[in-house]
Amino acid sequence: MPELPDVETYRRRLEDRGLDRTIRAVDVLRREVLEDDVGTGELEDVLVGHQLLETRRHGKHLFARSGGGAWLAFHFGMTAELVPYEAGEDAPEYERLRIAFEGPARLAFTCPRMLGDVGMTHDPAAYCEAKGLGPDALAIDEDAFLAYLERRSGMIKTALMDQRGLAGIGNVYSDEILFQRRIHPATPIADLDRDARRALHACLRDVLTTAIEAGAEPDAMPEGFLLRRREPGADCPACDGSVERIKISGRSAYLCPACQGA
DNA sequence: AGTACCACCTGACGGC
DNA sequence: TGCCGTCAGGTGGTAC
Numbered sequence: 393m394p395e396l397p398d399v400e401t402y403r404r405r406l407e408d409r410g411l412d413r414t415i416r417a418v419d420v421l422r423r424e425v426l427e428d429d430v431g432t433g434e435l436e437d438v439l440v441g442h443q444l445l446e447t448r449r450h451g452k453h454l455f456a457r458s459g460g461g462a463w464l465a466f467h468f469g470m471t472a473e474l475v476p477y478e479a480g481e482d483a484p485e486y487e488r489l490r491i492a493f494e495g496p497a498r499l500a501f502t503c504p505r506m507l508g509d510v511g512m513t514h515d516p517a518a519y520c521e522a523k524g525l526g527p528d529a530l531a532i533d534e535d536a537f538l539a540y541l542e543r544r545s546g547m548i549k550t551a552l553m554d555q556r557g558l559a560g561i562g563n564v565y566s567d568e569i570l571f572q573r574r575i576h577p578a579t580p581i582a583d584l585d586r587d588a589r590r591a592l593h594a595c596l597r598d599v600l601t602t603a604i605e606a607g608a609e610p611d612a613m614p615e616g617f618l619l620r621r622r623e624p625g626a627d628c629p630a631c632d633g634s635v636e637r638i639k640i641s642g643r644s645a646y647l648c649p650a651c652q653g654a
Numbered sequence: 655a656g657t658a659c660c661a662c663c664t665g666a667c668g669g670c
Numbered sequence: 671t672g673c674c675g676t677c678a679g680g681t682g683g684t685a686c
Binding site: 507563 | 678679680681
């Protein structure tokens, strides 16, 4: 589930359960989760005997600064997660990398599908730039958002999901934002007037902050959220219609045709 | 530039 | 029970 609200939730989890504890060991259970330029030895040098001191999030990327002089960079792919647990408890399923702190605390990077990864950097901002990431979706202001839409064409959903333009929004939350504005996901950007674009920016902030407050848990989100009804034929949370799944450039988009026009 | 499509890798689920 | 197809919220590359 790792879009911006999920990653922000992991960040808070890491703040709670991973900072200011001395790291005793780091175990890489599956080497493939490390980015190509990161070796296990290097990872140990940076972590073991040190503490994680601060966190940062940019879009779907999470960073943690080690007292050992570098930042860890977590990227979650479709299914990765950060799971704190304690020695003595069963390790979470699909644990791929484990940080063992002195005492019982453990922090697992789990990744069933192996599409996430862990990297290292000396500068998160430079790292994001190298990845081509645009501004964080919660940091971009209205003017910058309008300017972004101004310089591209095509479908609105695609623009919201493009990490180079706006970092943090993925398939689920782009659908949610567009549903809340009653905009069909395939709507050409050119069809949205200035007021609609401004409202979209405000809505995107609302949806993301509401989701963060709910801990990125669908069941804890407002009844009116589409993401709680993400299956074809489900009842629309806002009208008598039902939820439909369509394909937009190969991805599943969910919407209510009655609310969001054809 | 934008879009469709395939690939990556693994798991869950429904149908027969 | 077993096999098969389909789908999954991420990204990245290619070809039109």
